[in-house]
Amino acid sequence: MRVASGTGEPVAAVDEFTIDGPGGPLTLRHYHPPAETDRPGPALLYLYGGGWALGSLDTGDPICRALANGTRADVLAVGYRHAPEHRFPAAVHDCYAALDWIARNARRLGLDPARIAVGGDSAGGNLAAAVTLLARERGGPAIVHQLLVYPNTDHRVPAAGDSSTAVDGGGSVHGGRPTHGEDLTRGEDPAHGEDPPLGEDPALFNRHSVAWYWSHYLADPADAAHPLASPLRAPDHRGLPPATVITAEYDPLREEGEQYAAALQAAGVPVTLRRYPGMPHGFFAMPGVLDDGRAAQLFAADQLRAAYAAPAAPMLHTAPAEVGR
Template sequence: MKTKLKAVAIRNLVKADTWIRWLGKTAKHIAVRSSSIETAHGLIPLRVYQPPGEGPFPVLVYYHGGGWVIGDLDVYDPLCRDLCDRSDCIVVAVEYRLAPEYPFPAAPEDCLAALKWTYEHIAQYGGLPNAIAVAGDSAGGNLAAVTTLQARECLPGVVKGQVLIYPVTDHYDPGTLSYIENANGPVLTRKLMMWFWDTYLLNSPQLEPGQTRHPRATPLMRSDLDSLPPTLLITAERDPLRDDGANFAARLSQHDNNVQYSLYAAASHGFVGLQGPNDHHNKAMSEISDWLTALFSA
């Protein structure tokens, strides 16, 4: 009960403090349509962001961050509008189920279902089903990476690329250098990241007591990282998750995958989107849009 109450309190705090900061500055000319996926577990809400013009457009499926515990379509509406506007891609934002109410593996199940829905239905929205990439930040970056791995087996060839923004790739290790250097933040702290992991895995129907790693939770520890689509991986210097991202980029490269890795000096966790427009955010948006343009024009 305490875990659930804390989760609700943090969700309310994020909505009150973070996303309102630049809500009024987002691209109002972007068309936004609501949809949902019917599953055995209930409906998964989606938002489809459409750029102006005739299309058809390439597609970016976006999984929001928030430690698998917080975040929703409203919190990430400004970022998804900005991504759609700058990249000239349709953006499909996914509101997957959150812990502790829905522990692992609810989130990766929902994210894979959203990718499948996108592939089957995006043509109705002016999208190209043969030009789909996935993206996400923080826990959403984890889910994007995990979804790409799942899709390699059950939806081969569908994911053309992945954009991973300071992704979580392994269970926390307090001895990791970036966890030590950035234990007290800014923004994300070591203590909060540890709580996110504990909450996500608590009461999981697929984990044994004390188990902290799983192929659909900790992609860094997988040995089968070959034959994956091109990756853009972005990290922040002042972030406990910096080494998660750097280590995953290195592992992907070791398996002969195409990886573009960028470390943003002096940036902190959340600099893409959640802190509003700033120099680091704008630079990252340009890098992402340029990378997507090159990906889909290849």
């Protein structure tokens, strides 16, 4: 075990250690929250983004620190294998292995195995959703909540002109800009405005970016329809953990993130969906630059604290066998 350093918010302690993974040693980074009075305490397995090919424990470090402070929960991050050297489903299996290890070793870590959540942003949100599907099929570990921040949920390439405005079915973008986002869980829809003159595809993260990441992640085009790659395509979303889904208005992943929230809700899963108007992909990691980045982190922490305080509901094991490739 070694002590790890970082540049984000100070926390009580950060250390790293390795566990046995399906493809070799996996590094876990453990963020200890301040004022650790609730023992055994809750935990969050957080999966950083980066299109399954980029990113690292260090790039996810500021978010993990903020969530450890905001939730008063231990946050653990895993250095999963990256594409293209290790294509789908390697990262999914690494993340599930980390979850399983945390659950089995919870007591010696001072954690409550009945209060473990998973979360992630972008590709990390995709992996978090996939892990809940795999845990449901394999009968555990139990997951009390899933935090999905602008997640990839479906293999698709948005159409030209759709890359950063993420238009809805009527071809308009949602206007207005409340400071702390818009709760769309019950179907409230903000006023519509006109599409801004964005040109062909000016965003730094756009439909071409999405296609590039997918091309490096999938070993076989047929894998695009696999539920662990495209959780939206799972044949059954019943019995999955309650979810918080955060999306950004100017994000090519907005539509699929909100469709996943709708699919969960249609399956009877409690869901809170919050869209942040005017925000681009990646804003959740920019609290020092964007006020809504900080607001979204605080909102996520509030959601997790509420989940940790609620009685745990058993997961329903109904997934078809082919999900667990």
